Amino acid sequence: MATQHEITTPAPLLTPAGRLTEAGWARQPLLDCNLEAVRFYPALLRPLQRLRVKRWDYYGVTTPQRFISFTLADLGYAGQAFVYTIDLASGHYHEETVTIPPGRSVQLPRNSTAGESHYQHGSLRLSFQTTPAGRRLQVDWPNFAGQPLTADIALHLSPQHESTVVVIPIAGNRFYYNRKINCLPAEGWLQIGDQRSEIRPDACLGNLDWGRGVWEYRSSWVWASASGFLSRGRTVGLNLGFGFGDTSAATENTLLLDGRIHKLGQVDFRYDPADYSRPWLMTAPDGRLELMFTPFMERVARTNLLLIASEVHQMFGRYTGQVRTDEGETIRIDGLVGFAEEHHARW
Numbered sequence: 001m002a003t004q005h006e007i008t009t010p011a012p013l014l015t016p017a018g019r020l021t022e023a024g025w026a027r028q029p030l031l032d033c034n035l036e037a038v039r040f041y042p043a044l045l046r047p048l049q050r051l052r053v054k055r056w057d058y059y060g061v062t063t064p065q066r067f068i069s070f071t072l073a074d075l076g077y078a079g080q081a082f083v084y085t086i087d088l089a090s091g092h093y094h095e096e097t098v099t100i101p102p103g104r105s106v107q108l109p110r111n112s113t114a115g116e117s118h119y120q121h122g123s124l125r126l127s128f129q130t131t132p133a134g135r136r137l138q139v140d141w142p143n144f145a146g147q148p149l150t151a152d153i154a155l156h157l158s159p160q161h162e163s164t165v166v167v168i169p170i171a172g173n174r175f176y177y178n179r180k181i182n183c184l185p186a187e188g189w190l191q192i193g194d195q196r197s198e199i200r201p202d203a204c205l206g207n208l209d210w211g212r213g214v215w216e217y218r219s220s221w222v223w224a225s226a227s228g229f230l231s232r233g234r235t236v237g238l239n240l241g242f243g244f245g246d247t248s249a250a251t252e253n254t255l256l257l258d259g260r261i262h263k264l265g266q267v268d269f270r271y272d273p274a275d276y277s278r279p280w281l282m283t284a285p286d287g288r289l290e291l292m293f294t295p296f297m298e299r300v301a302r303t304n305l306l307l308i309a310s311e312v313h314q315m316f317g318r319y320t321g322q323v324r325t326d327e328g329e330t331i332r333i334d335g336l337v338g339f340a341e342e343h344h345a346r347w
Helices: 043-051
Strands: 024-026 053-062 066-074 079-087 093-100 116-121 124-131 134-144 147-156 164-170 174-192 195-199 205-214 218-229 235-242 254-257 260-263 268-270 280-283 289-305 308-324 330-346
Touching: 043 053, 053 147, 053 218, 066 116, 066 124, 079 124, 079 134, 079 289, 093 116, 093 134, 093 289, 134 174, 147 205, 174 218, 174 235, 205 218, 205 235, 235 330, 289 330
Parallel strands: none
Antiparallel strands: 024 164, 053 066, 053 205, 066 079, 079 093, 116 124, 124 134, 134 147, 147 174, 164 174, 174 195, 174 205, 218 235, 218 330, 235 254, 254 260, 268 280, 280 289, 289 308, 308 330
16 A cells, blocks of 8 residues: 555645545544535535535443443434443443434534534433543433433543544545544443442543544445553554545554554455354554454444435454554554444445
8 A cells, every 4th residue: 555644734624615625644633624615416406415414423431341332423314312331241232322303413513622512302411522631421311221321431531642533535525534532541430220330540441433524325334443451551442444435545544552543554354244243354464463353242233214224233352463563563462352343324
C-alpha cells in the first residue's frame, strides 16, 4: 500500500460544493464536521439528502466481568437509542432498543470535541456529555429485562491521548468521517435492579465510535476493536477494519499503545461468513500484525423497515498474537477481550 496521508492542520470537512477538503487519517479530530455543506443529490432532490446522512455516538466499556454499551444514533429517517450488556464469563447477553420517529430525533453535537448527545422520553434518558476531563455517560433505562438500569460513568481522556480519525471518500460526494478512541480509563457505576457494579479506572476501559457520513444505499463493512491491559499497567487498543469507500489515502487500522497511535496499513481478514463463531484471522501483508480472534458469543442486531434495513453480527471473543509498533517493538497479545463484526445495510 502507498504511504498513508496524515492530516495535520485544521480545516472544514467539506467544501461549499460538498467535496471533501482532504482524505486521510489523523491522531486528533482536526476537521470541522460541517454537514450543512453536504451535496450529493441534484438541486430538486436536495431536501431528501437529510434522510441519507447518518450520525452516531457508540460507547463501550470493558470491565473484568462484562461489556456495556450505550448508543445514540440519527439515521436520517429515524433515530435509535440502545443499550446492551454482556456477561464475559457466561456469555449471557441482553439488549434494549428504542426506534425514534422523525421529529423527535436525538440531539447529537456537530463535532466530537464539545457538546452533549442527548435523548429523553419520559423516564428513559441517555446523556453523553463532553467534559474538560473526557466524557460523562448518564443513562436511565426503566425497563431493561424487567428491571431498571442506571449508569453514571466517566471516561477520562487526556489531551495527549490519541484517536483513530479517518476521512474516507465514497463515490458521488459521499464520505465517512470517523473518530474512534480506545483505552479510556472508566470510572463510576452501573446498576441493574438491585445489583450495583463499581467501575474502576485501574481495571476498566472505555471506547468511543463517533461516526458521521453519507454511504451508498447498499453498504457493508467489517470492524474489529479491543481495549485492555498489558503487564505493568500498560494499555493496548486495536482498531481494524475494511469495507466501503476509497482507502488509498488511509486505512482505519491502528494499534494504540499507552495512548499513542501506531499506524498500520492493509490488514487482511479471514473468517467464515457462514459461521461467525469460527476463529477469525487478521494479518498484515507487511508482517506487522498477526492475530487470531476466537469468539465466545454472538450479538445479532437487525432493523427492517422495508426499503431501509441493517444487520449486524457482532462477535465477542479474545485476541491472541502479535503486532509491531512504528519503532519495531513487538507487542504480544494474549487473550485480549474485544469484538469483531460484519455489518450489512440498505440505508
